[in-house]
Amino acid sequence: MNPDCPSFTLTSGLGSGSSKCPDFVSGCDKILKMESNPSLHEIYAGLFIDHCKDKFGWQDLTSDVIMDIGLGEKGNCGKAILAKFPDVTSIIGVDGNPQVLHKFKQESQTKIQCVVADIEKRNSLGYYEGRMNKVVSTNVFHQLMEKEEAFRNMYRLLKPGGEAAVLFIIKSISYEWLTEMLKNTKWKDAYRGYYEENLYKGGFGADQYKEMVEKIGFQVTECSEIERVIPYPSDEICKEDLYEMNGKNFMILPDLLEEFKEERFQVLLKLGARDAEGSPCFRYTHLSLLLVKPTEGSVSKTKGKTGS
Numbered sequence: 001m002n003p004d005c006p007s008f009t010l011t012s013g014l015g016s017g018s019s020k021c022p023d024f025v026s027g028c029d030k031i032l033k034m035e036s037n038p039s040l041h042e043i044y045a046g047l048f049i050d051h052c053k054d055k056f057g058w059q060d061l062t063s064d065v066i067m068d069i070g071l072g073e074k075g076n077c078g079k080a081i082l083a084k085f086p087d088v089t090s091i092i093g094v095d096g097n098p099q100v101l102h103k104f105k106q107e108s109q110t111k112i113q114c115v116v117a118d119i120e121k122r123n124s125l126g127y128y129e130g131r132m133n134k135v136v137s138t139n140v141f142h143q144l145m146e147k148e149e150a151f152r153n154m155y156r157l158l159k160p161g162g163e164a165a166v167l168f169i170i171k172s173i174s175y176e177w178l179t180e181m182l183k184n185t186k187w188k189d190a191y192r193g194y195y196e197e198n199l200y201k202g203g204f205g206a207d208q209y210k211e212m213v214e215k216i217g218f219q220v221t222e223c224s225e226i227e228r229v230i231p232y233p234s235d236e237i238c239k240e241d242l243y244e245m246n247g248k249n250f251m252i253l254p255d256l257l258e259e260f261k262e263e264r265f266q267v268l269l270k271l272g273a274r275d276a277e278g279s280p281c282f283r284y285t286h287l288s289l290l291l292v293k294p295t296e297g298s299v300s301k302t303k304g305k306t307g308s
């Protein structure tokens with residue numbers, strides 16, 4: 001394995017065992033080591049849109065209205081679409097947090113229109129129902145408590161024949177790490193960040209999500225778990241980067257700082273954070289879901305439809 005390149009192992013949720021994921025791997029020369037990639041979100045949003053382009057055969061989007069759910073301050077997914085399809089009719093960036101959209105508008109001059117709405121609440125997006133050609137979302141669904149309702153709302157937003165593409169995290173070493181750290185009262189008392197118990201529901205993977213979206217009425221083009229293993233160049237860089245990443249959510253007294261940094265690194269290693277070459281690494285599992293809302297004529301093939 002090239003140590004500069006994360007390994008990607010794809011397990012198909014459609015039942016055919018393990019296989020390589022060439023479309024995601026093809027972008028791996030852009031993914032260096034952790035410390036040289038301040039925005040993995042941006043890189044994966046770009047790779048995911050390339051992946052959608054290949055799998056759905058996107059070519060001419062000049063008649064398409066696309067909604068990006070959970071736009072974020074940087075608008076990574078919407079911008080990736082614009083970079084590849086500058087002539088797209090329109091991109092509507094939705095975010096539940098008005099401050100996020102305010103920051104996005106201040107920092108980006110794009111044709112992405114911003115809408116404050118909550119994908120878990122149907123009435124906040126009622127106006128757009130049945131009007132979207134495509135709905136995309138990267139790195140958002142793991143934050144949602146009502147995932148099934150969010151998928152159902154995505155279904156409602158689409159025109160018949162419309163496509164949905166969702167990439168989100170279903171397992172993350174950083175969450176496992178935080179769970180471990182908060183078991184120690186010394187660090188728990190110093191924690192000021194957000195922690196949601198059972199954020200990643202154990203035993204809920206590609207097969208369960210496939211069943212969930214099929215029940216809503218989607219046809220599943222892809223439902224795949226993709227394991228990401230991204231190495232750091234050295235232990236020291238890993239320790240510093242981990243601190244940069246979320247250490248600031250802990251109000252650590254200066255005399256405890258070195259102990260904190262060392263312990264968080266040791267906890268990470270305990271969780272299995274070394275790759276085959278011995279480098280400390282960041283691990284998580286993406287779920288890639290590529291879905292189609294059937295057209296009228298094909299509805300009878302999708303039994304138990306509950307999305308309308």
Ligand SMILES: C[S@@+](CC[C@H](N)C(=O)[O-])C[C@H]1O[C@@H](n2cnc3c(N)ncnc32)[C@H](O)[C@@H]1O
Pocket residue numbers: 041042045069070071072073074075076077094095096097100117118119120137138139140143144
């Ligand atoms: C981690 S950011 C991802 C941003 C961008 N999609 C990307 O890939 O970089 C998640 C965004 O989703 C938004 N979000 C979270 N829950 C939401 C919901 N229920 N409805 C709409 N947006 C939501 C957050 O406010 C945040 O801006």
